[in-house]
Amino acid sequence: MPLFTKGTMKFTDWLNHHDITISSKVLIADLRNSEQGRGVIALDDINKGEVLFSIPRDSILNVGNCSLIEDYPDIKQKLVHLTHWESLIIVLLYEVLVKGENSKWNDYLDVLPVKSAQFNAKQHEETFNQLMYWNSDELHLLEPSLILERVGKDLAVSIYNKLYPGIIIEELGIKELEGKVTLDMYLAIASTIMSYSFDVEISDFDEQEENEEEEEVEDEEEEELEEEEDDEEKEEGEDNESKTQSGMEPRSILMDGYYKSMVPLADTLNADTNLHNASLTYVDNELVMKSLKAIKKGDQIYNTYSDHPNSEILRRYGYVETQGSKYDFGEIPLNLITKHFEDTTGLTEESIKDLLHFVNQIIMEEHEDDENLVDIVLDSYDCFKSGDVILELIFLIQILTIIAAVDKTESIMTLEEAPKYQLINRISKKCYQLIESKKLTNQFLENYKAILNSRLNQYPKLASQPYEPKIPFTRSKMAEVVLKSEYQSLKNCLDIDKTFKKNEDLGPFKFIDDEKLIRNIIKKRAQEDSSGEETSSIKKSKTT
Ligand SMILES: C[S@@+](CC[C@H](N)C(=O)[O-])C[C@H]1O[C@@H](n2cnc3c(N)ncnc32)[C@H](O)[C@@H]1O
Numbered sequence: 001m002p003l004f005t006k007g008t009m010k011f012t013d014w015l016n017h018h019d020i021t022i023s024s025k026v027l028i029a030d031l032r033n034s035e036q037g038r039g040v041i042a043l044d045d046i047n048k049g050e051v052l053f054s055i056p057r058d059s060i061l062n063v064g065n066c067s068l069i070e071d072y073p074d075i076k077q078k079l080v081h082l083t084h085w086e087s088l089i090i091v092l093l094y095e096v097l098v099k100g101e102n103s104k105w106n107d108y109l110d111v112l113p114v115k116s117a118q119f120n121a122k123q124h125e126e127t128f129n130q131l132m133y134w135n136s137d138e139l140h141l142l143e144p145s146l147i148l149e150r151v152g153k154d155l156a157v158s159i160y161n162k163l164y165p166g167i168i169i170e171e172l173g174i175k176e177l178e179g180k181v182t183l184d185m186y187l188a189i190a191s192t193i194m195s196y197s198f199d200v201e202i203s204d205f206d207e208q209e210e211n212e213e214e215e216e217v218e219d220e221e222e223e224e225l226e227e228e229e230d231d232e233e234k235e236e237g238e239d240n241e242s243k244t245q246s247g248m249e250p251r252s253i254l255m256d257g258y259y260k261s262m263v264p265l266a267d268t269l270n271a272d273t274n275l276h277n278a279s280l281t282y283v284d285n286e287l288v289m290k291s292l293k294a295i296k297k298g299d300q301i302y303n304t305y306s307d308h309p310n311s312e313i314l315r316r317y318g319y320v321e322t323q324g325s326k327y328d329f330g331e332i333p334l335n336l337i338t339k340h341f342e343d344t345t346g347l348t349e350e351s352i353k354d355l356l357h358f359v360n361q362i363i364m365e366e367h368e369d370d371e372n373l374v375d376i377v378l379d380s381y382d383c384f385k386s387g388d389v390i391l392e393l394i395f396l397i398q399i400l401t402i403i404a405a406v407d408k409t410e411s412i413m414t415l416e417e418a419p420k421y422q423l424i425n426r427i428s429k430k431c432y433q434l435i436e437s438k439k440l441t442n443q444f445l446e447n448y449k450a451i452l453n454s455r456l457n458q459y460p461k462l463a464s465q466p467y468e469p470k471i472p473f474t475r476s477k478m479a480e481v482v483l484k485s486e487y488q489s490l491k492n493c494l495d496i497d498k499t500f501k502k503n504e505d506l507g508p509f510k511f512i513d514d515e516k517l518i519r520n521i522i523k524k525r526a527q528e529d530s531s532g533e534e535t536s537s538i539k540k541s542k543t544t
Contacts, residue, residue, distance in 0.1 A: 005030065008028050011028070011108060011264075020055050020265055021053060022052075023046075023050065024044075025052070026042060026053065027041055028265075028268055036319075039270045039300055040265075040301045042296065042299050042301060044297050045295070046291050049290055052289045052301065053265055053266075053288075054287065055265060055286055055289075057200075060200060060287065061095065061264075062260065063259055064202065064259055067098075068098075071094075072174070075174070079172070080252045084199075084259070085260065086167075088260045088262075089189050090167075090168060090172070092189045092192070093168070093177060093185070093186070094174060096109060098176040098177060105262075108264045112192050113191070128187075129319065129473070129478070130314075130316060131151045131314060132152060133191075144458040145482055145486055146331045146380055147311035149379075160187075165178070165181075193262075195316060197260050197267075198280065199258045199259075199260055199261070200259055200263065200282065202254070202258060203282075203285065263287060269303040270302055272300075272304070272321060273327055274321070274325075274326050276292065277293050278302065279292055309489075310324060311486065313325060314478055314479075320485075322467060322469075323467050325485065328488070329383055329385060329489045331380040331382055331486070332381045332452070332490075334381070336455055336458075337396060337397065340450060341404055346407060347400075352400070357377075358420070359377075359399060359428055362425050376392045376396050376399075383452070384492075385489040386492070389493050394435060394506070395431065397444055397448050398431050401441060401447050402427050405443065409522060430520075434517070438507055438509050439511070440510075440511055441517060442511050442514060452493060452494050459486070463484050466484075
């Protein structure tokens with residue numbers, strides 16, 4: 001019997017022996033023909049809201065339920081002070097490398113990609129397609145996608161260096177892992193967590209939180225952890241650096257009310273942003289997978305891994321949706337926008353930076369208590385497949401358009417600080433009022449189109465071609481799909497009717513002549529005294 005089929009059978013037996021209740025209407029299937037590994041399919045028609053399977057909480061694997069804590073109960077107090085990400089890595093390392101075949105979860109772990117890392121490096125490379133595993137030539141295929149700035153390999157390696165041997169061996173004292181945790185092994189565990197884990201609410205969270213608070217006070221006294229509580233943890237795998245010398249964070253992950261967890265069977269579901277038809281729900285003592293809509297016999301049951309564009313699906317999970325993700329977007333880097341204004345107006349790179357700094361300063365000073373306030377100066381700006389763009393992009397291009405026009409007569413950069421500040425203040429306010437009244441200027445539109453076109457021109461020609469109906473999941477083909485997804489999204493945002501004139505969400509916007517607005521700003525400036533006017537802020541856009 002092929003190893004793959006044997007693995008599925010052992011896993012199915014394991015599920016049955018661990019009280020996982022599975023509807024007779026679903027089956028784990030071999031989907032390697034469509035390059036999807038294992039998946040779950042419907043053996044019969046399924047109604048909306050049917051329970052497909054349920055998993056008791058004691059079958060899931062996390063910091064609260066694992067061999068490491070069974071063997072070393074005292075470690076839990078230290079483990080929960082690491083990030084979710086780090087603690088689950090340690091839990092899995094122990095399960096795979098120390099418990100091995102004696103692990104309660106062995107037949108489950110055997111069907112996860114992590115096991116391949118124990119064999120050889122080549123197999124390892126073939127198993128994982130997440131961007132962390134791409135070499136520089138392969139990554140080059142993704143240019144000019146900004147996903148290249150978020151690959152995350154360096155961060156993963158720095159977490160490895162922090163955890164091993166420092167925390168794992170020296171602080172936690174897990175001697176059985178000494179000499180066993182190679183970088184390859186660690187990366188395989190990290191990638192598996194990235195593509196398989198769920199954040200599962202802790203069912204007795206309130207109780208645990210109380211206990212934990214008491215224990216924390218003791219901990220703090222004992223260990224004299226001096227650092228401030230950590231900022232909120234970023235998403236999967238992007239946890240922050242350690243805040244204490246020892247690498248242990250004083251904040252407990254118990255206080256977040258969830259554990260990052262491995263959930264057998266729920267993680268056998270593949271995902272599709274368009275075909276998503278089932279979802280995991282949390283009830284007291286079990287996790288329940290339910291259909292979200294009627295599913296036809298023979299169809300695959302799909303989860304969703306959140307609202308990711310193809311670039312992010314590739315980075316995290318190592319595959320792409322061949323016809324595009326529902327949540328695709330292209331990105332415009334800030335430097336492309338500033339370059340446009342540098343090339344088409346009298347403004348220099350330096351003065352644009354300076355002016356944007358002023359704009360931000362004004363907004364921040366006027367509205368420092370406003371939680372919804374966002375920085376309009378971002379590294380990049382999202383342009384969605386739907387044709388929507390983020391409000392920050394509209395604001396940025398509109399304000400630079402006005403600044404460039406006013407600069408022609410006022411030479412803003414030659415002004416003293418106070419009048420310069422006052423003028424930018426006034427422009428910011430006018431710009432905000434303009435956008436709030438659902439108006440933009442004609443010159444804004446010219447600049448917007450030119451900026452989008454120059455971003456599109458950075459893509460290779462193949463990105464403008466339609467998706468192929470079926471592709472092999474080679475790295476070069478997947479890179480092509482990502483570029484097409486981004487290109488199409490950017491292109492959709494050039495449909496001015498859709499993006500502006502008929503946009504019922506942010507707009508609809510009308511376009512007005514620039515001249516009257518500019519005249520008004522300049523005239524008012526001449527009359528203005530130094531009392532200063534109130535500026536208005538830009539609120540977080542719905543789409544971000
Ligand atoms: C949670 S697992 C799903 C089960 C997995 N197919 C298996 O064989 O174990 C996530 C991984 O499945 C694969 N996957 C999920 N959805 C997919 C899809 N729509 N197309 C291709 N591969 C997919 C990717 O390799 C991803 O990293």
